[in-house]
Amino acid sequence: MSAPNDREPRGDGTAERVGHAVEQVGQVVEQAGYAVGQAVDDIGAYIRSQREGAQVSLRQLARSAGVSNPYLSQIERGLRKPSAEILQQIAKGLRISAEALYVKAGILDEKPRAPSPMPCSPIRISPSARSRCSWTSTSPSGGRTTA
Amino acid sequence: MSAPNDREPRGDGTAERVGHAVEQVGQVVEQAGYAVGQAVDDIGAYIRSQREGAQVSLRQLARSAGVSNPYLSQIERGLRKPSAEILQQIAKGLRISAEALYVKAGILDEKPRAPSPMPCSPIRISPSARSRCSWTSTSPSGGRTTA
DNA sequence: CCGGGGTGCTAGCAGTTGCAAGCACACTGC
């Protein structure tokens, strides 16, 4: 059994337990890396899976989406990070909602939400709301707020 | 009265009427230009109005949003077009929803919508759905589809 | 063999994005 021996073994039986723990830590790290890698590649892999599910070639989707096929290839492989506009075009080409791609890309939350500006809307400013919207705890002209 | 005379006057009274019509056309074109210009500057002007409504300086918002203040200035003046990520950060700084800025920037629709991929979801592929998802009216290997 | 169609990817490049360094100006206190 290839037990890792990167530290001094404390005893005959302890070395096996340490090796087992190290092995578990390695698995956890590996899973974390997989999760991080998945997040980075999520949108690209998702686009590819949608495209393949629709049985469409990369070039066909690129054309119907109005993006270049090399760029779509790079996006799918996670080499580039497309803008929202490109995602919108790809969604149109895939005939899915742009929001679905936004969510996968991490620029939109999953839950539908009314896009309302709050709480410091300029239309509803009143003296009491103004004090609520104060940004500096100190006086407006005070504080070391050099940019 | 400075009537525009870019065409031959047909008669003594017709010249005035032509000039009046040209003046009206000019106004319509001017309004259209204003609408186009407004659309381009919409997100920048909107961010500025929100910021001023909250009585926050450009630098204060830039810092709380985590973007550079020159860049925020450029965005407000319509000189640059920020990415969705930057819009997200600005929304956070303004304490408004990112969706509100996405809508103003034209990358999200006004109406809340569930981000569901449809109709060619790979999970729901079935023979009938597959034929519905066909992308080429001709046979898959036919057609001039050179990219 | 050839040419024609298809496929996905590589490489180089122009334009864009977002930043840091710095400027000019205003205001305040000594």
Place this chain on the structure above:
DNA sequence: GCAGTGTGCTTGCAACTGCTAGCACCCCGG
């Protein structure tokens, strides 16, 4: 006067985005 703080903006630059031209490969028909 000075120095210190604040304001918004200009400029130059590195990194990034999205593209075009081209490559290698596959399959098919003459």
